[in-house]
Amino acid sequence: MKYFLGIDGGGTKTKFLITDDSGTIISESIQPTSHxxxxxxxxxxxxxxxxIDDCLSQANLNRNQIxxxxxxxxxxxxxxxxxPKIEQSAKNALQSIPFTIGNDNENALAxxxxxxxxxxxxxGTGSIGMGINEHNESYRSGGWHHAFLGDEGSAYWIASNMLRLYTRQSDHRDKKTMLYSYLNEIMNWTNDSDMLRDCVVAMNYDRTQIAALAKHAYILAQKNDPAILSVYDQAAKELSDIIKAIYHTLHMEYAKVSYSGGVFSSGSYILEPLRKHLEDINIDLVEPVLPPDxxxxxxxxxxxxxEITDKLISKLKTA
Incomplete structure (x- = not known):
């Protein structure tokens, strides 16, 4: 029997899975971000x-058995x-385990x-897209650093735009919606400038901490807040631009498009506008077969x- 290790390192957490060659999960572990x-x-x-140590310990295996x-x-x-520095950092941990390293869009696509x-x-915390066509040509789009207003459509982007709208409603540039009163209450802001204290000073506008605030955007969307619904629509537009860039660059005439990342836990609030913005290309938006890990x-x-068979995929899907 052979054993395989999969590592899914994202912007918020890193997940580890060891399986055997039939697709049976032997052990798993979740650790902080490895970005x-x-x-x-x-x-x-x-x-x-x-x-790796946690997974190996649970499975009663050592590195030489992977x-x-x-x-x-x-x-x-x-x-x-x-x-090269990332590769060396990984090698220092993997040691004797043969490995290939890649971006987290590669395993998400697979x-x-x-x-x-x-x-x-x-x-998820950030955003990026990747595609492979029938000729095995690949292309990626998006994923530019959030400091340059990149990672469009991500949890960080959604949360940042929610906070931007809060400031616009605070000083009467925009009409106040439920967003304003909800954030004041849930964040315990008695003065509007408390937002700066918490998000800029205390959080230091940390990407992971700001992205975590996107959960409040989802709650506001469920309450039909018009300002937040417009944020979701724009997020979907940004994500559709990434998809279209890949579609056209790879000269696709048809493509299955799937998705991953925490933003999609918002369900129809992101998926329905995404479908709308993709109506001008020949795609099917489908649920993911397997998660990134x-x-x-x-x-x-x-x-x-x-050999990657349908039986193996089915086993991994139900594992």
Whole structure:
């Protein structure tokens, strides 16, 4: 029996899975973010090492018994000069385990479409899209740093726009909606400037902490707040632009498009406007076959020369 390790390193958390070659999950672990711009290179090694050790301990295995690993690391491939340092950080943790490292859009794509051609859009802490066509040509779009107003349509972007609307409603540039009173109450802001105290000073406008505030946007959407509904519509438009860039660059005539990331837990508030903004291209918007962590296992098996069959996909899906 062979064992495979999948690592899904995102902007908020890093998930680890060990499976056997039939797709049975042996162990799993969740650790903090392994994005090197947040954790640092030594932090990447620590997070990966902690997660690997935890999984191996649960499974009563050692590194020499793992046939292959695919390690998805958010930020990998963004700044080419940093890639060798990320690779070394991963190697320091993986040690004797053979591995391939990639961006977290690669495992998201593999998982969401079961290893088949198409497009995946990630909208989690950040946002990025990747596609593969029938000729095995790939292209990615989006994923530019949030400091440059990138990561459009992500949880960070949604939360930032919610806070921007709060400031506009506060000083009467926009008409006040439920958004204004809700945030004052839920955040315990007695003065409007308390928003600056909490989000800019206390949180230091940290990407992960700001992104976590997107849960309040979802609550406000459920309450039909018009300002927030417009944010979701614009988020969907931004995500559709990423998808269309991939679709046209890869000269696709048809594509299955799937999705991953916490923003999509908002359900119809993001999916319905996304469908609307994609009406001018020939796609089917489909639910993901597998989540990104299982996509990492799928890629570990692929690179480890295991045939990817429908039976294997089905096993991973129900595991």
């Amino acid at each position: 090197y711009l947040q954790a640092g290179f030594d932090g990447v090694t620590k997070v990966l090492n902690d997660g 046939s292959y690993c695919f390690a998805a690391c958010a930020g990998y491939g963004d700044i080419i000069d940093d890639d 998982g969401s479409l079961g290893g088949k051609p198409g497009i995946n859009i990630i909208a 299982k996509g990492s296992v799928l890629l570990a098996m692929k690179y480890g020369n295991i």
